[in-house]
Every structure is written in C-alpha cells, then in structure tokens.
Amino acid sequence: MTSAPPVRLLLGPQRPTRNIAESIEAAGLANGSFATISAGWQEAENDIDDLREIVTRPLLDLRLYARAEEVFQADENLAAMYRARQNRLKAQQRLYRLRLRHLAMAARQTIRADGDAVMVAAEKRHAIAQLRALDRHHLQRTGSIHRPFIEQFNVDSSPLLAQHHREIGEIIDECGAVLITGGNIVVLLNRMLLFGVDRLLADRHIVAWSAGAMVLTERIVLFHDRGPQGRRDSEVLGAGCGLIPGCIFFPDAEHRLREGERSRIELMFRRFSPDTCVTLDSGAALQFAGSEVATVNEVGRLNRDGGIGKLRAA
Amino acid sequence: MNRTLRKLFRKGAPNPVHLNAFIEKTDFPLVDGSDVTFVYRGHADAVFLRCWIAGLDTAQPFQSLSGTDLWATTIELPKGSRIEYKFEVIANGERKLILDPLNDVVAHDPFGANSVCQGYGYERPVWTLPIDEARKGSIETVRVDSSAFKEAREVQVYVPARFRKNRRYALLIVHDGADYLNFAALQTVLDNLIHALEIPQLIVALTQSPDRLREYAGDQRHAKFLAEELLPFLSQKYPLIDEPRARCIMGASFGGVASLHAAWSFPGLFGNLLLQSGSFAFSDIGRHQRGPVFDPVVRFMNDFREQPGSPAERIYISCGIYESLIYENRSLVPQLQAQQIDIRFEEARDAHNWENWRDRLRNGLSWLYPGPLWLVYE
CATH class of the missing domain: 3.40.50.1820 (Alpha/Beta hydrolase fold, catalytic domain)
Structure with a gap:
C-alpha cells in the first residue's frame, strides 16, 4: 500500500517518441518491479521484452488476456455468458451509432449555420443537448448490459475468478507500480473488469499510455477521423475504471483527429463538457497526484473555440 | 505536339543516336498534366491506340513524326485516370495488336495483358x-x-x-x-x-x-x-x-x-x-x-x-x-x-x-x- 496520493502517469503512444523511462524517472517512482497489463495486445500480450528494455525495471506480467482465455476454457457457462454480453454490447453500439450519425450531423450543421445569432445559438445549444442526452442514455444502457453479467460472475461469487483476482493482487502487492500499455481498448477494459483489477488499482501508482490511459477514466470515447472511410463521429464506448475522473483522453490526436476542423473540435468540447478532453500525442506526459494535475509535458486540450490549446498544471 | 517531343524536334528531326538516347531516358507514355501522348517507334503503315474506353473512339490514329520512325498520338486524360491499352500496328499488310514496347507497366487479366497508362495524379495504392x-x-x-x-x-x-x-x-x-x-x-x-x-x-x-x-x-x-x-x-x-x-x-x-x-x-x-x-x-x-x-x-x-x-x-x-x-x-x-x-x-x-x-x-x-x-x- 502507498501512503502518499498515488501517482497516475499518463503518456501518449510510445512510437515514435519513447518517453516512458524518463517520465517514470521524473515522476520519482521508487525503484521496484512493475506489474504489467498488456491485455490490449491480445495474443501478443506476453511480447513485453521490448518493453523491459525501455522501462529498465523488472516487469511482472499479469497475463490478463491469457488468464481470461484459461477461464473461458474452464467455465463454458461463463464463456457463453461473456460472449452473449459482448454481442449485446456490440448491438447496443450499432443502435447508438445509428442515432448518433443523424444527431451529430445536425449538431455540426447547426454550429455552422448562418442567420440570427440568438436564434442559431438556441438551436445549437439544443442540438448539443440532444447529443449529450444520447451519450448519457448510451452510457446507462451499456451499464445495464454489463450489470447482470457482473452480478453473476464476479470475484466474490466465482471461485475461479477469485483465485485469479487473488493471484493478480499478490503480484501487484510485490510491485512498486502498475504499467498499462496501449492496444485494443475493449479487450483491455473487459479483461481488467473480469478479474476486478480496477478494485486493485485504487491506491496504486499507475503508468499508462494510450488505451491504458483511456481505460482509467470514467467515460471512454472512441475516435478516428482518418480511418479508411474518413471522418467518423466520436462515440462513447461506455464507462471505464473511473480512477481518473473528469478527463477524456484522446491518444495520438495529431494523427487520428482532424485538429484543424474547428467546428468538430468545438462540438466535441461542448458534447463532453464538463470533462476535459485531453490529447496525448507521442511524447506527451501528464501526471496526476491524487485528483490534481501535478506536471504536464506536451499535453493538449480541446477548447471551446474549436482550437487545441496546452493543458496546464493546476 | 507534346512539349517533350517539341523539344526533341526543336532543331529538326533528331538523328538515330539522339533518338535512341531520348527513348532510353524517357518514361512513356508522356504524361503532361491531362494530356497523355503515346509514342510508337518502328516501321508501320499506320498505328492506332486501342483503349476500349466508353466515350472515346475505339481506335485513335497515330501521326508519323517526319524524318523519324516515331509515331505519336495524344489524348486528354483527366486527373487520377488509369487506362489499359494496346497498339494496333499495320505494317506490310499485316495488322498486329501489341503491348506498348516503350512502357513496362502492364496489367494482366484472364485474356492476357495490356499496357497501362497511369495518368496524372494516379498512384498505385x-x-x-x-x-x-x-x-x-x-x-x-x-x-x-x-x-x-x-x-x-x-x-x-x-x-x-x-x-x-x-x-x-x-x-x-x-x-x-x-x-x-x-x-x-x-x-x-x-x-x-x-x-x-x-x-x-x-x-x-x-x-x-x-x-x-x-x-x-x-x-x-x-x-x-x-x-x-x-x-x-x-x-x-x-x-x-x-x-x-x-x-x-x-x-x-x-x-x-x-x-x-x-x-x-x-x-x-x-x-x-x-x-x-x-x-x-x-x-x-x-x-x-x-x-x-x-x-x-x-x-x-x-x-x-x-x-x-x-x-x-x-x-x-x-x-x-x-x-x-x-x-x-x-x-x-x-x-x-x-x-x-x-x-x-x-x-x-x-x-x-x-x-x-x-x-x-x-x-x-x-x-x-x-x-x-x-x-x-x-
């Protein structure tokens, strides 16, 4: 257990700029092993040799992806229920996307609309409010899909999950901090929740990048404006672990986000307010001490005027 | 006439050595913005461009460039275009459909191959x-x-x-x-x-x-x-x-x-x-x-x-x-x-x-x- 407020060190992608070692050093994290969560890499979860070289600390692999596969093999009922939940979540996301497409388009067009300023402002507010209501609804719906599964299969009621939870906790106890890599955000989140890892992290120092940072927030937002199909409206995926409240992280924004499109940025700012929309590009480092931003290096934030400014420490 | 060819013919018909050097160092067809010039070199009675494009003539005639064995024809090809073609060469009473000998870019299909013209702005993904x-x-x-x-x-x-x-x-x-x-x-x-x-x-x-x-x-x-x-x-x-x-x-x-x-x-x-x-x-x-x-x-x-x-x-x-x-x-x-x-x-x-x-x-x-x-x- 740590006595001071736990350090949360959040980074951008570790390519091309690898700033993890220097950021850990600057954060003053004590020497010691790091418990590593790389479940977002899926089958490549244990390819952490490269990481060992960069971090220069001993890494203990928590093997969340592999553990989950073992659990699915051992408990067919759990595996079936898990798959059914994922299918429901995907169906929910598709329904949300259907509605989002039209509401987001309407909001963007309203933001750009000409005419009587007072009249346009009222419509703009309402269009954005509708979007926010849809996001809230979706967050509530995804929560209600998660709930029955969690009630049936959790580390308190399932001996199998409890055993893994205990083992994971013991490894984390041995370590000075927990390291969470990027990767597939859905896989990462689900595997962490399955083994109740979120509960084990509350008072731990955490170093995380990209998807690893996103998973720690209260609300995870998916985004990519430069996929093969071009721009796409950002989507709320659902709730994260909730360890970093008040922030939504946008890793690799310089490549994934069309930063010059001010009406889109403004819409995101207003849609997700009061949360701060934080960009984490490669080379960025953001350190929280408890809930306070302690240090900031090359971290951006989306602004109300549609621009991207620098995030500053409190 | 195409800019590159105009330059070649600036001082009259080029001699064979000069022409060989030109052919050696030039990429064909000649793409100059939306104008594409196809060039054939050799003895012929007539040469046609065959490119099976709806909207264009099936056979586009080449002009003989005086004093040389060069033939050329120019078509307009909008930005980003890519077309497949062959040359139809009529010589000594024989008609042959051939790939463009000066262009190495070729596309294959179940029936054989065609030369490919990658127009201005086209790049293979x-x-x-x-x-x-x-x-x-x-x-x-x-x-x-x-x-x-x-x-x-x-x-x-x-x-x-x-x-x-x-x-x-x-x-x-x-x-x-x-x-x-x-x-x-x-x-x-x-x-x-x-x-x-x-x-x-x-x-x-x-x-x-x-x-x-x-x-x-x-x-x-x-x-x-x-x-x-x-x-x-x-x-x-x-x-x-x-x-x-x-x-x-x-x-x-x-x-x-x-x-x-x-x-x-x-x-x-x-x-x-x-x-x-x-x-x-x-x-x-x-x-x-x-x-x-x-x-x-x-x-x-x-x-x-x-x-x-x-x-x-x-x-x-x-x-x-x-x-x-x-x-x-x-x-x-x-x-x-x-x-x-x-x-x-x-x-x-x-x-x-x-x-x-x-x-x-x-x-x-x-x-x-x-x-x-x-x-x-x-």
Whole structure:
C-alpha cells in the first residue's frame, strides 16, 4: 500500500517518441518491479521484452488476456455468458451509432449555420443537448448490459475468478507500480473488469499510455477521423475504471483527429463538457497526484473555440 | 505536339543516336498534366491506340513524326485516370495488336495483358503492394459437393494469419476468386488491410466457375449452390459468425450479377454485397443491344428492377466511368436506396479491368466490414 496520493502517469503512444523511462524517472517512482497489463495486445500480450528494455525495471506480467482465455476454457457457462454480453454490447453500439450519425450531423450543421445569432445559438445549444442526452442514455444502457453479467460472475461469487483476482493482487502487492500499455481498448477494459483489477488499482501508482490511459477514466470515447472511410463521429464506448475522473483522453490526436476542423473540435468540447478532453500525442506526459494535475509535458486540450490549446498544471 | 517531343524536334528531326538516347531516358507514355501522348517507334503503315474506353473512339490514329520512325498520338486524360491499352500496328499488310514496347507497366487479366497508362495524379495504392510486416494468411482448397451442379466444386479458402478456432469470423464469398488473387492482388490486399486493422480477420471463400457466362448470369443453380451448399459447408468447417451482417458476397462484371442474383434469390441470408462494375444490363423497352450472352442477365435484371425487394442490408457498388456499364450501375443506386438499403457508390476514372477492381477493394471492404482500428490505441 502507498501512503502518499498515488501517482497516475499518463503518456501518449510510445512510437515514435519513447518517453516512458524518463517520465517514470521524473515522476520519482521508487525503484521496484512493475506489474504489467498488456491485455490490449491480445495474443501478443506476453511480447513485453521490448518493453523491459525501455522501462529498465523488472516487469511482472499479469497475463490478463491469457488468464481470461484459461477461464473461458474452464467455465463454458461463463464463456457463453461473456460472449452473449459482448454481442449485446456490440448491438447496443450499432443502435447508438445509428442515432448518433443523424444527431451529430445536425449538431455540426447547426454550429455552422448562418442567420440570427440568438436564434442559431438556441438551436445549437439544443442540438448539443440532444447529443449529450444520447451519450448519457448510451452510457446507462451499456451499464445495464454489463450489470447482470457482473452480478453473476464476479470475484466474490466465482471461485475461479477469485483465485485469479487473488493471484493478480499478490503480484501487484510485490510491485512498486502498475504499467498499462496501449492496444485494443475493449479487450483491455473487459479483461481488467473480469478479474476486478480496477478494485486493485485504487491506491496504486499507475503508468499508462494510450488505451491504458483511456481505460482509467470514467467515460471512454472512441475516435478516428482518418480511418479508411474518413471522418467518423466520436462515440462513447461506455464507462471505464473511473480512477481518473473528469478527463477524456484522446491518444495520438495529431494523427487520428482532424485538429484543424474547428467546428468538430468545438462540438466535441461542448458534447463532453464538463470533462476535459485531453490529447496525448507521442511524447506527451501528464501526471496526476491524487485528483490534481501535478506536471504536464506536451499535453493538449480541446477548447471551446474549436482550437487545441496546452493543458496546464493546476 | 507534346512539349517533350517539341523539344526533341526543336532543331529538326533528331538523328538515330539522339533518338535512341531520348527513348532510353524517357518514361512513356508522356504524361503532361491531362494530356497523355503515346509514342510508337518502328516501321508501320499506320498505328492506332486501342483503349476500349466508353466515350472515346475505339481506335485513335497515330501521326508519323517526319524524318523519324516515331509515331505519336495524344489524348486528354483527366486527373487520377488509369487506362489499359494496346497498339494496333499495320505494317506490310499485316495488322498486329501489341503491348506498348516503350512502357513496362502492364496489367494482366484472364485474356492476357495490356499496357497501362497511369495518368496524372494516379498512384498505385500502397496497400495493394506486399508489406513485410503484414502476416500472410493461408489458402487452402476444399471440395464442396453440389447437387445444384451435380458435381463437386473446388473452392479456395483464405484463412487469416493468427486464425483461431475459438474465434468467430465474418465470411466473404468471392466470385472469380482465382482471378481476384491473380489479377487484383486480393491476398495481398486482405493481408495488408487485416494487418492495418482496417478490416477484421475474415474467412474468404474464393469460387471459380467453369462456365461463368452461364452460371453467373442469373442462374438459379448458382444461387442455390452458394446459399444451400457452399454456405452450410463453410459454416460447418469454419467458425463463422452466424448472422447475415457477417456474410458478404462479392464479384466483378458477371460476378457482380451472380452476387446480386444470389442475395436476391435468398433474401435475408446475406447482409452485405460488394459489386464491382456489375454487368447489370436491362431493357426498358425492346431488345437490349449487348448480345445473346446477356439475355439471361437482362431477364434477371428486368425482374429485379420490377421487384427489387431487399437483397442485402448494405451494398457497396463501384464502377469505372470509362466503361459502358457505368450507366447501368448508376441506374441501380437510386433503386436500391428506395428499398432503404444502405448504399455506398464509388465511381473511378478507370475502366472494366482487374486493377480498377483491385484499387477499390479497400473502400469497399472497410466500409462493409470495418476493422478494429477504431478500437485500437497503441
């Protein structure tokens, strides 16, 4: 257990700029092993040799992806229920996307609309409010899909999950901090929740990048404006672990986000307010001490005027 | 005359040494903005450019450049265009259709090869070229007993790298699958798009008909083979997602007709269609002008246009604007939209050929089957 407020060190992608070692050093994290969560890499979860070289600390692999596969093999009922939940979540996301497409388009067009300023402002507010209501609804719906599964299969009621939870906790106890890599955000989140890892992290120092940072927030937002199909409206995926409240992280924004499109940025700012929309590009480092931003290096934030400014420490 | 040639002829006809040096150091055809000049060197009585582009003369005559054995002709080719062509050379009373001897860029198809002119602004998409880091899927051959055809049919199946039996996969059924592999780099494209997370890992069934002009032309036996024989066989053998939205049929030209026909014949079974330069000939009145091989196609398309129903939930359609079928493909779009089908229609400055279909694969596949890129934050 740590006595001071736990350090949360959040980074951008570790390519091309690898700033993890220097950021850990600057954060003053004590020497010691790091418990590593790389479940977002899926089958490549244990390819952490490269990481060992960069971090220069001993890494203990928590093997969340592999553990989950073992659990699915051992408990067919759990595996079936898990798959059914994922299918429901995907169906929910598709329904949300259907509605989002039209509401987001309407909001963007309203933001750009000409005419009587007072009249346009009222419509703009309402269009954005509708979007926010849809996001809230979706967050509530995804929560209600998660709930029955969690009630049936959790580390308190399932001996199998409890055993893994205990083992994971013991490894984390041995370590000075927990390291969470990027990767597939859905896989990462689900595997962490399955083994109740979120509960084990509350008072731990955490170093995380990209998807690893996103998973720690209260609300995870998916985004990519430069996929093969071009721009796409950002989507709320659902709730994260909730360890970093008040922030939504946008890793690799310089490549994934069309930063010059001010009406889109403004819409995101207003849609997700009061949360701060934080960009984490490669080379960025953001350190929280408890809930306070302690240090900031090359971290951006989306602004109300549609621009991207620098995030500053409190 | 083209700028480069004008320069060459500035001081009169170049001597053979000068001409050889010019030919050696110059890329042909000569692309100068939207003007493209084709050059032939050799003895001839007449030379023609043959490029089978709807809207242009089938045979474009070359002019002899005085004092040399050079021939040249210039056409206007809008930005981003890509065309395939041959030279027709008439000499000593003989007529020969040849590849452009001065141009190494060649495209192959089941009938042979054509020279390729890459107009101003066209670049071969990088995702159609092999990438070292992209893990390669494998191709295996299966035999499917068919009561529809009263014989067994061989089907090649692309299995993605990192395939795992305990995962579920979406299915893509490809008409003229071997041709897509050979002439449209389909395996490379699949490997690359999967590697880039732009499409999910897929099981891809590559069918090849021994009599495509008949079986792909709205033939009920073929539809039955896909829906009632091939699909159950694949579902048994591979871990497929058992939902229409995870099934797609794709094809080009007559393969496009076969795809639409199969989905139309078994509504609700296939959620997605990828149709490239479909030979969707129809007649509003009177007899069509496309020859007897199109008779069954026209019968099907006329029936389809009468009662389109809902063959799929999402349909990607592409067509080259330099092919005569652009009219039929454009006509299909509003009709499908009226059925509340989600349509993505793409026109390309290209013609009825495999590289046109290759270049559209990323847009079509990633739209129908979006990959996990959206979910991955490295």
